[in-house]
Amino acid sequence: MEYLKMNNITMKFPGVVALDNVSFDLKLGEVHVLLGENGAGKSTLVKILSGINTPTSGEITINGKAVSNLTPKESADNKIAIIYQELSVVDNLSIAENMFLGKLPTKKKMGITVVDREFMYAESEKYLKEIGLKKNPSTLVQDISISEKQQVEIAKALCSNAKVIIMDEPTSSLSIDETKNLFKIIGHLKKNNIGIIYISHKLPEIKEIGDRVTILKDGKYVKTLNISDLEVKDLVPLMIGREIKDKFVGTKREIVPDEQPTFVVKNLTRKDGTCKNINFEVYKGEILGFAGLIGAGRSECMEGIFGAKTISSGEVYYNGKKLEIHNPYDAMKQGIAMVTENRRETGFFPNFPIWKEIAVSTSLKKSTLGGFTGMVQTKSEKNIAEKFTKKLNTKCTGINQMTYNLSGGNQQKVIISKWLAVNSNIFIFDEPTKGIDVGAKSEIYAIMRSMAEEGKTIIMVSSEMPELLSTCDRIIVFRDGEISGILNSDEATEEKIMLAAVHLN
Amino acid sequence: MEVVKIMTKEKFQSFWNKFGTLCILIVLFIAFSIGSPKFFPQPANLIQCLLQSTVYILLAFGEFFAILLGGIDLSVGAVACFSGIIVADLSLQGVPPFICLIIGLLGAVLFGFINGVLINALDLHPFVVTLGTNTIFRGICLVMTGGNPLFNLPKWVKGLSTYIVGIPKPVIYAAVIGVILVAFTTKTVAGRNLYALGGNKQSAWYSGINIKKYTVLAHILSGLFAGIGGIVMLARVGAAEPTAGDGYETYAIAACIIGGASLFGGKGRIWGVVLGGITIGTINNGLNIMNVSAFWQKIVMGSLIIASVALEKLISNKVKK
Structure with missing residues (x-):
């Protein structure tokens, strides 16, 4: 019997349909994986369950009861807990205080209501033990590691008697050992009859811990499968593969044999390790795309080239001449431009x-x-x-x-x-069409192509595969801060890009 | 109200943006003229009023650059005092006037530079840094003087604040500096970059503007004008008090805010700062003329500062709705 059922959920935002008639269900004691590329609608689904967004239409049933408009409070009342990728623990409170945030136990002491610390510590200790986190509940959260913070969030969910725990890319910042430990905890939660909605891009781990998987694509429901019946590789075509491939904008620029690239990046590594040992070259009049999952280090690499963030090593050459770039001013002076991802902020x-x-x-x-x-x-x-x-x-x-x-x-x-x-001669576009309506998008593509035809050299970072395929001459794929593939646009397909962008083993 | 009805909301907003401070000043002028018709509106008193405003205006010029970047400078009062003490001390040792003034201003610039460098190096909010340096600079003033005022200064010091054709020299200094700063803020690339930085630091960085260097520049300017203000204070008083200018940072900040600068940065004009400074000077002068006791003056002054800014906000909010 399904504990949670979502039927024909549609979520419309001005100008976008984020979810189109999507159905999803969860049984207690299973791990149900949500899979899909950037913008497939996974986060929107989570936001609906957390009560942040109210769906335009559709039904949600929890434990046999219909709940039409979930509010954040009702979501919590229905025993749904969410562990976001960006953990939401409060750093300057203790582990126990975090677990009891908003519902601190109290007692009367000389007629005054005070926090019942003994009870709070004893209770938290119990849950910490259950998931195997060996920490004193009075430890400040700022003094523990990221994976321990995540475990605190899980303990917090247990402490509130959660029946459903949603984990949004929980392993994205964990080491191999920490990931193993997390899976052990997830196994324990399953035994305790808790249902888990698990969002991840890492296909091998889906195979390892998932029971069922639901695939979303462009806000549409694709399929729900039993994971034991399938091979990891089979999932990739389901995540992508649109029927209509967008028409290429303008004419593709072919690279002439023996042609020298105009812009070369060698061994670029950032101090914070977000991109490592990046090498690539771009030709004059070319549009070079950068594909990859969000967080793969593409923007970080571009910020490093542009001098906006410090790099620990790496060289940049323009027409054979080495450029000295320490800040965006140097980059700008030497003909590099960067159109950043967040217009409002940067x-x-x-x-x-x-x-x-x-x-x-x-x-x-x-x-x-x-x-x-x-x-x-x-x-x-x-x-x-x-x-x-x-x-x-x-x-x-x-x-x-x-x-x-x-x-x-x-x-x-x-x-x-x-x-x-x-x-400027070198243009770096970071997600140039983010938050832009469809009509304006095609105008931007056309502008980029005509700039290339006028002899500008263009780098385009994008998380939308169709626009990369329809705009770029070549596509470089990033995975975990490194280049994992280079594709010519003639041969590039969403499937090939996705295979390079995700972990298969 | 008739005027408001005729004008469209946008027009009124842009009118208020440009002339709001002036309106407040006119209201105060009328109020004081009614309160003391025999003395306040007389030409001699109005000139006196301007003279009283000059120190506020000069300090506010410096403060304006700190506020323009979305920061603040709480040390302008102490910096002003410091430059006054240096000039006084050197003049007592018989150093030529020109050199005294240059060294005094260099000292003030150095303090501003220290503020800028600390803000950058520690990556702290200017409020915290200048809150600290304000006390440090004040301490330096007390150590240098042993807590005693420096007086019996050479005649040329007082000569800095005499009258030329009936106009006090400090008013002329402020006017000349004001004109230069209007040109600086509106006509130079550096001036526009300061506005850009105040509008959005990250956008400025990605456009090629060096955030750190400009932060230092803003605080150097803040120090420089505080120093000039300090020398004018010294010339008017004729002695260097180690507590001179104490609390003047509040007047400088108030002058900027009344003059239309935003504490969030990126907004404000030199012209507005001048009017803001005159507003503070007028409140000061008007209350004196009306024989309000010095103790009550503080209460009235504070209330008027809040009232004038609140009025501005009230009106611009009304217009937005």
Whole structure:
């Protein structure tokens, strides 16, 4: 008998259908894996179960009772606990306090209500023992490791009598031994009749601990399978493989034999280890794509090239000349541009109109002493802004409009204009169409292709495989901070990319 | 209200953005003129009022750059005092005026530089850093003077704050510096970069602006103008007190905020800061003229600071709705 049932769930956000008629169920004592590539709808499903999002339509039944609109409180009342990838323990509280967060046990002492520490410690001790975490409950959470924090979250779930525990990529930051330990704990939870929804990209571990798997693709339900009946490799085609392959935008740029690459990256390694020993080359007029799962280290690698984050080793060559890049200023001066992933955080200035936005880097490039001298050339800056706003067809009331008030796609065009105005040659686009509506997306692809045709060299990091396949000449695949494959766009398929992006053994 | 109805909301907002501080100043002017019609609106008093405002304006100029980056500088009062003490001390030793002034200002710039470097190196909020350095700088002032004021200064020191054709020299200094700063903030690349940095530090970094160097620049400017303010204070008083300028950082911050700067950074104009400084000076002067006791003045001053900023917020919120 299923403890949890979700029937025909549809979740619409403005402009996007995140879940389209998806069904899912969970029995007590099983591990049910949710599988799908970036943006398949796994997180949305979890958010519905946690009560953060209310589905547009569909039914949820928990323990035989229909619950239409789950709130976070009702979700907890129905014994659902969620362990997010970004752990949500409070660092400056003790293990026991974290486990009893929001429901501290109290007692009366001389007529005053105080926290019942003895009870709290004894109770937490019990659950810590159950999952095998040998720590004193009074230890501050900031003093324990990540995997121990995760175990505290599991103990917290047990402490609240959870029947359903959702784990969102729980092994993404665990070592091999820690992963083994987690699986042992999961085995124990199963024996105690707790149902687990397990989200992971690591196919081998799915085989190891999963009972059933449900595959989602583009917000649609694909299949639910018994894991014992299948081979790990069989899952990949189910996660991808759209019927219609998007048409290639523009004409592909072929590399001529003996051609020298214009931009070369050698042995790039970041101090924090998010990318290791990266080597690649790009040709003039080419669009080179970077595929991989979220967190594979692609953006981190680009930030390293651009000088925005420190690298421990690595060299960058442009037309055979070695570039010295210590910060984005150096990169900008030498013709490298970066259109970042998060426009709001790292892209534009909320206090600037379009023309100033576009002028910032240009005026810096002309300036000397590291960007401290020089006068603002309002007239020519406005002319340049007019020119690029027209060229990229940016929809705005005029160049005096605040960038802040534009739509995502038009903000992106303003940021691209900024780098075109600087006359950059190497363009790094990090998720260029994130948060942009479909119409504007194809405009951005067209802009990128025409830039390449004008002789710019383009790097495109994207987590959306269809856009990589329809836009890029070649595709490099990242896995765990390293390059795991290079594909030519003629031969590239979603399946080949996915095989390189996930762990098969 | 008729005016409000005729103008569209956006227009009123942009009007208030530009002239809000001026409106507050005019209201205060009318209020004090009614309160003391015989003395307050007289030309001699108005000039006095401007003179009283100059120190606030000068300190606020420096403070403005710290606030523009979304930070704050709580040490401007102590830095002002320090530069005054250096100039006074050197002048007593017979050092030529020009060299006294240069060294005094260099000392202030050094303190600003220290603030900037500490903020960068420790990666702490400027509030914490300057809260600490404020006390340290004040301590240095007390150690240097042994806690005693320096007086009997050479005549040229007082000469820095005499009148030229009926206008006090400090007012002229502030006016000249104000004009230079308006040009700096609106016409130079460095000035615009400060606004960019205040608007969004990470975007600025990814656009090629060096966050750390600009943070140091902002605090050097903060030190420099605090130093100039300190020298004007010294010239007006004629003696260097080791406690001079104590608490002036609050007036400097208030002048910036009243003048339309945002504590979140990226917003504000030099023109507004000047009006903010004059507002503080006017409140000070007006209350004196109306014979409000010095103790009560503090209470009134504080309330007026809150009221004027609250009014501004109230109006801009109303407009947004």
